[in-house]
Amino acid sequence: MDKLIIKSRIRDFDVEFVDDFSFVDKLLDLKNYVVIVGQTVYKHYKNTIFSRFPKEQLIIIKLDEKRKTLDTVMKIYKKLLPLSSKKNLTLISFGGGINQDVTGFVASTLYRGINWVYIPTTLLAMADSAIGLKTSLNHESYKNVLGTFYPPSKIYICTDFLKTLKKTDYLSGVGEIIKFMLMKKNPVKNLDGSINKIEELKLNNNKKFIINVIKESIEIKKSYMEGDEFDLGKRNLLNYGHELGHALEATSNFAVPHGIGVIIGIIFANLVSVHRGxxxxxxxxxxxxxxxLPNIKTIKLKKEYFNYEIILEKIKKDKKRISDKLPLVLPKNNFELVKIIDLDFDEFGTTLHKLIKIIV
Ligand SMILES: NC(=O)c1ccc[n+]([C@@H]2O[C@H](COP(=O)([O-])OP(=O)(O)OC[C@H]3O[C@@H](n4cnc5c(N)ncnc54)[C@H](O)[C@@H]3O)[C@@H](O)[C@H]2O)c1
Ligand SMILES: [Zn+2]
Known part of the structure; x- marks a missing residue:
């Protein structure tokens, strides 16, 4: 059996790599469960997966970044509360990071916590978010500001789901994996290998290879989470590229997907490092x-996404900001990451200017 164990102070759980959709048989054996799936994933896998579940145990919802909110969570509570199964209920979510965040939030709050099985269906969720132990909701214009720490009880990873993913969504996952390539041991020494790996990953045609890259990413993420499950120290370094990345998702009205925003955020952070020597x-x-740069080309980047005042406003709202100045994770020496909290607005503005020249 192909499993990785993730340790957590809340509960340990395993990530099982499966070859095909036959793992659904095991889900059908569970007693009191409800499946939660977004409309898009439902449409793609209606005949192969979802028609196998009884209709009354299936919740199909509209999901996107604008709906990753308490409103959606409350709609789900409304459907679950009348059920006779309570604390013994298991939620099963099929989807990307958005469904993970929404279902995870419901699972962690309903009856102070119920069982939850997660099946990530995007590359980003398989390689990164699934094992994050966190649930996050957006509130008004603030991204990921409500949430809990609550791991699923089990994760199944089946890369067959990646065949139906849109190219942009696939590349968003590639973006997050690029971040891991720059966070692994000796990233500079291993740079040429990482560049080749990303090129092959982008082809999305070699299952065994993709599984190995996902495993490697999970191991790298685990190494940063170990000993800092609740984000108080080194885990913060996983935010590399996310300060500006999150802001760009918002200024582009989510035309810039998460992982592409992260790549641009990394270019920005590295420019600050170059400037500081x-x-x-x-x-x-x-x-x-x-x-x-080759991996942000699928998105048409408009100059208006990079407006200084608007971006600054968004970054000021970031939940990781703890001082009057701005926080930033950036590389030092041999690409060892450090977190600073004193990026001043002038340095931010001049770097943003340099970034625009490079990418827009
Ligand atoms: N909780 C965490 O630890 C954590 C970590 C990183 C990111 N996130 C969150 O994850 C979200 C991004 O996740 P994502 O990139 O997976 O996005 P997503 O969940 O929005 O999925 C992207 C798109 O792909 C569609 N889709 C999903 N699976 C599909 C499939 N197999 N075939 C066809 N279409 C499919 C979805 O319907 C959606 O339109 C962000 O909200 C981010 O904040 C959470
Ligand atoms: Zn991310």
């Missing part, structure tokens, strides 16, 4: 040319 300019140019 913390990383070599030549190395940075190589990373941009071969690893980062």
């Amino acid at each position: 913390w990383i070599d300019e030549k190395l940075n140019k190589k990373i941009n040319r071969l690893l980062l």
